[in-house]
Structures are given as C-alpha cells and as structure tokens.
Amino acid sequence: MKRPSKPPAPARFSRSLTDYIYDPKARALALQAIVALLLVWFVWAIVDNTIRNLEAQGIASGFGFLDNTAGFDISQSLIAYANTMSYGRAFLVGLFNTLLVAVIGVVLATIVGFVIGIARLSGNWLIAALASVYIETLRNIPPLLMLFAVYFGVLKALPSPRNSLELPFSSYLNTRGLYFPAPVWGEGTWLFVAGVLVGVAGAVFLYLNARRKFILTGKADSIALPQLILVVGVAAIAFLAAGSPLSFDYPQAGRFNLKGGMTILPEFIALLAGLTLYTAAFIAEIVRSGILSVAKGQHEAAAALGLHRGQIMRLVVIPQALRVIIPPLTNQYLNLTKNSSLAVAIGYPDLVSVFAGTVLNQTNQAVEVILITMSVYLVLSLLTSVFMNWFNARVALVER
Amino acid sequence: MRVSARTGPPRIEAIGPLRWMRENLFSSAFNSALTVIGGVISVWLAWGVADWALLRAVFTGSDGSACRVEGAGACWPFVIHKFQMFMYGRYPDDQIWRVNFTYFLALAGLVPLMLPNVPGKLWLSIYMIVVFPVIAFFLLTGSEWLGLEIVETEKWGGLLVTLVVACVGIAASFPLGILLALARRSELPLIKWLAIGFIEFVRGVPLVTVLFFASVMLPLFLPENVTFDKLLRALIGVALFSAAYLAEVVRGGLQAVPRGQFEAADALGLNYPLKMGLIVLPQALKLVIPGIVNSFIALFKDTSLVLIIGLFDLLGIVQQAVASDAKWFSPQTAVTGYVFAAFVFWLFCFSMSRYSAWLESRLDTGHKH
C-alpha cells in the first residue's frame, strides 16, 4: 500500500508550484484538506437544512420531550413502569427488554448452534443429514418471515386461556403466555442471600484449591459433590434460620386471563425462539468449520493417549477450534442483537418498538428518537465486540 | 459434508446397503438410539409436510369457501389467484411485459457472466454495469418520451420490489463498498478514520433503524424544495447499509493480495488509481466473489424488512393480501401465503448459496495445502 515515493527533490532555494504538485506529502495534505472541507460543508448543510425545516414548520426539537408523560402502557417491563411515567422511563423499559432477549438469545443460540454443528459432523448419517436440512432451510429464509412463522405458529398451537394447559408447579400455558407462581420474598431475605453468597465463595475456594493441587501434583480431585453440598447446605440453613421468608403468588383463573403469578409473554417466547433457531443455523456452520480446522493429527494423538470421544472433543478439539470460532461468533452475536429489533413486527416491546415506534409517533421528534436508538445499538455492538475481543485474547493459543 | 464424504467410510454402492447401514446408522447402542430418534423425527416431519401441502390441501376454488372446510390443509387457490399480485404488485396488467422483459435482459447478461469459460466477460460486464441499469430504469418506471406509460413506484410490489431493492442495493453499494475498503486501507489518516467511522457505525446498527432513518429522517435533511420517492429513499438506506458490509468483504480480498503485487506495481511507476485499478482490485475482487454473493444473499433476505416502513415487497404483499381480503378468509390462508413466500425466498437464497459454495470450491483449487 505504499504510494510511489519520488526521489527527494534536488535541493533548491525556492520550490516551485510543480514541486508541490509532485510532492506526495503535499498532495496527501491537500487531498485530506479537501475531504475535510467537503465533509464540514456536508454536515453543515444537513444540520442547516434540518434546523430550517423544523423551524419553518414549527416542529418541536431538543431532548426535553424525554421528561414528558408517556401516557401509554407497555406489556412487559423489567423495571417499574406506569403510563404516568416519562418517555425517558419508557425508553429504559424498551432498552432492558432488548437486552433481556439479546442476552438469553445469545446463550441459547450458542448452545443450540454447538449441538447442531457437532451433529452435522456426526458419524451417524441420519443425524448429520437432519442437521444439514435444518441449517440449509433456516439460513435461507428471511428472519422476519421466520419470526412471523414462529409467532403465529406458537399462537395457533397454544390453547385459549379458558382451556389452559396445566404444567407442573402450578404453571399454565395458553395463548397469553406461560404463567407460573411468582416468588414473594418476605422479611429476612438478606440472610438467605448472604447464605448463598457464602456458599458460592466456599465453592470457589474449593475449586481454586483443587486446581492448585492439580497443577502441582497432577492429581485431579472430584470436588463437584463437596461444592454442591456446601452451596445447598449453607443456603438451606440460612433460609431456615431466616424463618423461610418465601411465599408464592399463584396464577388464578380470571374472566379473560389468568391473574397473578409471573408471565412470560408469547411474543417474548416467539422472538427468543425465532432468533435462537435462526442464529443457531449460522453458529452451527461456524462450529463445524472450526472443528474441521483442527488438524486430524490432534484427534489421533488424543485417541492414542487413551482419551475417549467426549474427552477428545472437550479437552483437545474444542479449545483449539475456539480460536477459529470466536471471531465469526462475535458477528453472530451482534447480528442477533441487531435482529432483535425485528420484535417490532410481532409486538414484543423492545427498544425499537417502544421508543422508535410509539414514542416517535407520539412526539413526532424523528431526528432525536432515531439518533438515540441508533446510538444505543452502536454502544451495544461496541461493548459486545470489546468483550468478545477480550475473551478471544484469553483463549488464543499462546505459541511458545 | 464434503470432507467426511471423502475421508469417511466407503460409499453405499461399494459395500452394500446392509453393511452401510450398520456402519453409518447402528455402529453402537448410542448411535442406534440416535438413529431411531432421528428416524421418527424425519418421518413425522415429512408426513406432516406432505399431509398438509398435498393430501389435505385444497387445489381448486375461486374464493376461500373451499378452504373453510374443517380439516383442510394448504389453500393453494389463494396463491394461484394472487400469483400476479405476489409477483408484480399492482403493476398495470398490460404493462407487465416490461417487467418480464427486464428480467429477461438481466438473465441474458447475468447467466453467461456467472458461468466460467464464457468469452466476452468484459463486454458482458459493461452491459450489466452501464447499459442494463439505464434500460431497466426506463423500462420499469416508463418514459413519455419513449412512449412507455409512466408506472409510479407506488404500484410496484411483490417479488418485483424484492428484486429491485436487492439488486439496486447491491449494485449501488458495490462501487461504494470498494471505495470504502480502499479508504479504510488508505495511508491518509483522515480518510482512513472517516471510512472506519462510517463502516463501524453502519455495521453497529440494525437495518430497521437505517430504514426508519431513510423514511422519517432523511426527508428532513434535504433542502425544502427537494423530495425523494419513498422507494428511492429505502434504496438509499439499503445501499448505504450494504456498502459497509461489502467494504469489509472487499477489504478481506485486498489483504489477501500478496504484498509483492503492490510493490511490483510501485516499481513499474504506476500511480495509485492505475495500481489499484489494474493490479490490485482485479485480483482482490476475484478472491471475494463468494463473499459478495453471500452479502447479496443476506441483503436479499433483509429486503423483507422494507415492509416495516410500508413498502410492499414479497412478504409485505403476502401479508397485505392475507389481512385485507375477506374473500379469501380461511384458517389456512395466512399459513399458505407465508409458506409460499418462504419457499420463494428459500429458492433464491439456496440456489445463490449453492452457487457461492461452488465458486468457492473452484477458486480454492490449488490453494489448499
């Protein structure tokens, strides 16, 4: 990519214009100056036009609208929300809903993707063929269509609220969602939380201890059982000591819907399932190529050491394949997060639906709302990239 | 599974079906269990599809009444009756030949271009890049001067809009993507950072927000006496969006061109445009053709999002037909419509991905260790 470097100009007392034209440095500077000027002009023209348009037509502008009363309701919110709260609050509700579906979607898609990817390499012809059909079908259908299919398919398959499907633990499933008892924490909960934290801390200590021993002596102790006993035991004692501060709010039949308890909306289930299944098809392909990239000798060497198939995969192949898998996996995570914006089509109250949808319509402040929405996704993308780069650096093969 | 086909167990013809089954399906207890489960799933899926799409399906009828029968499967007459709508939207009946003729012109240029070993690639490329878009523009939109009735884009719909958005999107983003890729590898810091900023910004936001931007924000950016057609605004959004992705694909190609090629071009005294145009880009682009096809597939699928801003692409028009035509109401109408749309999308994307995979394998020969 080096520009042709000219021989140094012969020393002269004054440089003529031609010298400047043929001087790569001067040319580079001039070119950049022109671009900078054009850019400034371009941005200025846009801003000027917009301000002029907004003023000429008496359209409100600025971010003050975020404090105004929203006045509409949202079907799912992780934080307290009522229609008397502000647009800013509604924005947060949408943001958290997006994050919720993105985070759970990423985890599920990774699991399903790994399973399908490994299945596609299975020695069992039928399993491999089924995995291929899955991948080739889902990869080639628009995600939006996929969401429609899952959503209306789910609604069609579920019973009406009056004939709810009864599940264990007083849970119910119908077209209005999955209802289950909501835990209600009473006084003394802090003791239980403290107990859990102590148990987990103990388990971590056990792990670190066993690991140090393993590195020093090569002896691998099985610590899963002691860990389990520690966590469950301490938590249980704390729970009882606090006087069992937990009760449940059970869903009960109302005239139209079940009342009480906790609900997972069908929109959420459909969005999660749609995004997971769609993204999993891509992740499966990434996993497959990652596994294929591990040299055959590695399998053979591991087998020669006497490791069985599961161990070969877990200890030898996957750690090496991860190097190849993680960078494209990051892209899929970003895609899933961005695709979650399709929620707008199936009525899940995510950021785009609540903020770039309802709020934009109520306030008519398109410029501000779209800018905020885009910035949020940009920040989410950057954060995901930073995290995955850090993770990638951790698993990267350290050579010599 | 090309790899295991080469290295795996012998093919069925060589060892007989029984032994093949024993080795590939029932080699262990675990494997046998998997096979049984997989078999049940396959049969259940295949039966479900066949039962719905063929056995219980309704094939004739002039409205939805035939499909309202209890237990009826797919409602195919709906798709048959709306077929023209799904393909062309509300494009006037007597003008549809113009769309078909445009398709024909496109195929006439594209097919020989996509096949290897067909001579005259240069002329074909010039035809596709310069001549065809002009012809297609006037054919589709019309021109009083040529005696072709003007057909407003508001009347376009269905597969036509899907193809127009995807093709114009990729065509417009192509030069833009190359420029961005070159700019990103430029030594001039300002240009480089501008390119990086643009690419990363666009790749960081969902297409839906870009489309919202194009449909509700862009008009406010323009001077007061200038407006754009709605379809054109969506096209601008789509083109900018896919340019950023294409730029990254092309950058991959640029990085794959050996350093010696750059240096040799420098040694010949070529200036920057000549070096890039004659030496580097031809090699880089050839390497990334599969990547470009993959970008096109992604874009083709993404075009369905334009329905969110009220344009009627294939999915949008199916949705509209399903929701607003009482004549065809039946429990299976919607499902049939969506399945049809899914099948059309799948057909396009699957064949393109096969083509891309085939190209990849062709380009790979000789490079593999």
Added chain:
Amino acid sequence: MRYWIAGCLAVLAAFGQPAGSAMAQSSTLDTVKARGQLQCGVNTGLAGFSAPDDAGQWKGLDVDMCRAVAAAIFKDVSKIKYVPLTAKERFTALQSGEIDMLARNTTWTMSRDTGAGLSFAGINYFDGQGFMVKKALDVVSAKELSGASICVQTGTTTELNLADYFRTNKIEYDPVVFEKLPEVLAAYNAGRCDAFTTDVSQLYSIRLTLGNAAEHIVLPEIISKEPLGPAVRQGDAQWANIVRWSLNAMINAEELGVTQANVDQLKESKNPEVRRLLGFEGEFGKSIGLDLDWSYQIIKLVGNYGESFDRNVGAGSPLGIARGQNALWRDGGLQYAPPIR
C-alpha cells in the same frame, strides 16, 4: 468518502424533484399546477377510507378528498399520485413536501395542529374509539374488560386513549401493541387478545375482512373523540383554504341537494345558494386562486359528501356504516359546513 458525498449530490441532482413547500417562494398551488399532479398521502390499506380495489384503483372516503381537490384544481381526478403512508411516516411526508395534502384518517388534535407543523383543513369523518370482541366471550360492555388482553396499533391516538380510559375506570388490562394493522389483525384472529380497539369506523371495516363478521361484535362504548380530517403543511393559507373549501363545498352540496347526477340541470337553478356554490354568482373560485367552476367540478367528478359517504362506507358499501354523527346537522348529525358566500 469524497466519492460518497459526490454520489449523494449526484443522486440529489438526478432524482430530487422540486416539491411544494410552505416557506418557499412559490405557493403550494403553483407547485402542484406546475407539476400537473396532486400528491396525496393516504392509508396503505383501509377498506372504505383508502384501499386499492381489484383493478388497482384507489377508492375510499379519504381518497375522495384527494379527488375533490384534484377536481377543483385540474378538473381531472386522474391527476393524482397516491402515496400510501404508515402511521409513523405520515407527518414527515407532509412536512418534507413529499405530499401536498394528507388524507389518511388522521385525528385532529391540538399537539398535531400546533407542534407537528400541520394545519387541519376540516373534518370529513367524525369518529370515536371503540372495542371489538368475539361474541363467544359474552361481553356486552367495555367496562367488563377487566384483566383482558387488548390488541392495539402503535403510533395512534388510540394507544393513549386506551390507557386513559382504563386508568379513569380503574380497570386493569394487558396491552399488546403492533406496528401495522395486518399484524394486529392476525394476532386478534389467533386469539392473542380478547378485544381489539381502534376507531369504530375501522372496526367495522376490519370486521368485514375477518370473513366471519357475525362472530364479532363492536361494544357500545365510544371512549374518545376522533375527528378525522385532511391536513396540509402550516404556513400556506391559500392551500389550506383550497382543501378546506373543497370539503365544505361537498358538504354544502349535499345540504342543497346538488348531486353528481343533477348538477348539470341545476345550472339553471334560481336558488342563489346553489348559484353561488356552482360559481354563477360571486367570484369565490378566484379568492382561492382557482377557476370559478371549481366546486362544480368537484360535484361533477366526485359527488357531494353524502354520495361519497354512501359509496365508500355507508349503505351503498359493504361496510354499511350508518350516517350517525356524520349526518348533516339538520338530520341530527355534526356535519355543518360554513356557507359559501
């Protein structure tokens, strides 16, 4: 990057077309005349108000509003470019000059009239928000909807009215919000919601497309005022007058008994009101920059308000909506146009 800018400018130059704008030197009327076409924003598809028929022709009450204005200006109702708009795009389209007028069942509210750069030109349909439920639920009043799931389309006054109504009556409900009408409908159909709420006129229109209309009922409560009307950009009084008086002419024509069929015979009428309406007395057309026969053209080419109503949403249409509030004032309705004099 510089190519990108250059490209943008080239696209601007190539495809940008001059459009009417309130502040610009030329008035909207001049721009429309110069273009030879009225650009009218309509709903993407709402039977009775604006929807393409089988032949692809736009039909409906709102579409007739566009046709009336085109008739007044061009004496030709084919010189219209219909721009179908989603709820979200409609105001931007008007503000940016993409359309000259908006006739898209839009509720006249104060914030829209003052803060969104719009100017409403009248009311062509008095509507109100209601609920539709499945008959099988045995609900007879909206007050019984406690705990129900309610489907609603986003971006409308509907969503806010819904929240207000239930808050006022201290009833709980679960909103299910969709971006577009087809999705709301599909969800209602699939049993996702117990009730579907929107303007009553739309409920009737939608009930038809459900195929099994008899299985759904519209509840009696009307929970809001929804005066729907055409809107124009703020700042061009002449253009606002043209749209306003096109509507008024249609309503006055109905009041005076002037119809599409008898308008030619009534040319001989001695009634001064009819003579003023048809442009034989006074110079009303000139005062809004049009020819004297502007209103004659509207009635000749589009018909009076009653005819348009019957044809599109009333007794003569599949919707069969009663005139109700939209009857003339002397018949107990609210349609009352200021006189042309």
